[in-house]
Amino acid sequence: MEYVLKTKNICKQYKRSKALDGLTMNVPKGSIYGFVGRNGAGKTTLIRIVCGMQLPTSGEFELYGVKDSDGGICNSRRRIGSVIETPSIYTDMTAEDNLRQQYQVLGLPDFSGIPELLKLVGLGDTGRKKVRNFSLGMRQRLGIAVALCGSPDFLVLDEPVNGLDPEGIVEVRELILKLNRERKITVLISSHILDELSKLATHYGFINNGRIIREMSAEELEASCRKCMRLTVTDTAVLSTVLDRMGIDFKINDENSADIYAKPNITQLSLALANEGCEVLSLEEHDESLESFYISLIGGADHA
Missing domain, CATH: 3.40.50.300 (P-loop containing nucleotide triphosphate hydrolases)
Structure with missing residues (x-):
């Protein structure tokens, strides 16, 4: 270059x-x-x-x-x-x-x-x-x-x-x-x-x-700040098992929420979770802004 x-x-x-x-x-x-x-x-x-x-x-x-x-x-x-x-x-x-x-x-x-x-x-x-x-x-x-x-x-x-x-x-x-x-x-x-x-x-x-x-690059930044679906459920352990089975990339945030890096069929996902005794409480689009990404970088640098 x-x-x-x-x-x-x-x-x-x-x-x-x-x-x-x-x-x-x-x-x-x-x-x-x-x-x-x-x-x-x-x-x-x-x-x-x-x-x-x-x-x-x-x-x-x-x-x-x-x-x-x-x-x-x-x-x-x-x-x-x-x-x-x-x-x-x-x-x-x-x-x-x-x-x-x-x-x-x-x-x-x-x-x-x-x-x-x-x-x-x-x-x-x-x-x-x-x-x-x-x-x-x-x-x-x-x-x-x-x-x-x-x-x-x-x-x-x-x-x-x-x-x-x-x-x-x-x-x-x-x-x-x-x-x-x-x-x-x-x-x-x-x-x-x-x-x-x-x-x-x-x-x-x-x-x-x-x-x-x-x-x-902008592409690398977009990947770092990639859009996701934030899902709140009654049991993320069950959610993790179901998402692994469906081959969907995800990250568990806590015991009740996870970020899903795909757009799954919500009906199929809800039914699969319900069959395992897990209820979907909420679903919303979520992405990390450039500002929040920068703050996380600065936080890491200030505490390095």
Whole structure:
């Protein structure tokens, strides 16, 4: 597998605290990588280091196969577009003028691509409207447009939907999916809004106390958080025997409930249990959310 970003044992020590503690992660090319962690876990610090805004205390990373100690790392960083913490935009200017300003900063002489870029992020009809009159969602999309100046193929977004209303969240989500699917841009998204990430991410890195505690694909996460039928009965010992006989995968939770990882014929199952003197008390669909999965990971990490 080809990786856009690989970090190895990155540490960042401040005077009295350690923001990163041997962080190792791998962002596959073409992925939407969900960088998951609570506030203060080290997400923004890592992003700042990768983007060249801070230096690590120790450790190393590679960007498109170029080590951070190599002089060519500057060229690799030109392939990154980023929105870190808040969008870098001028509120007393129009959306078009903001992009013109960024083009000039990057030394891009031709402004002809600006209308298409504004249309891409859904701001093509804002005209002479000043950014100070934009909604938060519009400002976030403009920030992404600024990050896209220079045609990067790696987009780094730090909490891109934080503070947005539901409509703004949907707009930003659809934009990120469009950039990834149509323009093949690899996206690294740091967030603590886990349910929203689950609608986007193809890969995940879970961070806690400055280190990655687990990396996995969306498919692996779905398998870990797989849907099931939660069955409450009078005797799970009998239930276990019947389910084994039927060849159904299950997990016993306690003496009265079990999770069944299949959709059995309920009538047949109820009759089989009744013949063994076991009564079905309730049946409901159940699945572990990304949030509860993360909490279980953090709980394990904190008590390791």
